[in-house]
Amino acid sequence: MTGPDRSLKMQFIRGEITFEQYRAMLSGTYTLRERIRQNLPVLVLLAVVVVVAGYVLSRLRIVVLIPVPWWGALLFVLGTIVVLFLLLDHFVTPD
Secondary structure, eight states: OOTHHHHHHHHHHHTSSOHHHHHHHHHTOOOHHHHHHHHHHHHHHHHHHHHHHHHHHHTHHHHHHSOOOHHHHHHHHHHHHHHHHHHHHHHHSOO
8 A cells, every 4th residue: 555545544643633534535535524514613713703802802901901911811721722622612513
């Protein structure tokens, strides 16, 4: 096995892709629609992060006037992103 097949096999062995993805890629049915469906939670998360960042930046005067260390602000932003991701993942991923 050489070429792209070997590369796909190594991605599967390393755990970078699932068996369903590996099988779909080998059969040629791994379409753009499938890739978008798999990346939809990330795209929605990015959209929410952009909206939240726009909201926060629109009120930047309030944020700048509050004395918070840089690590505290970073922790707050990361915590917000994690909570939003978990909420979106809960609603997007079927049980």
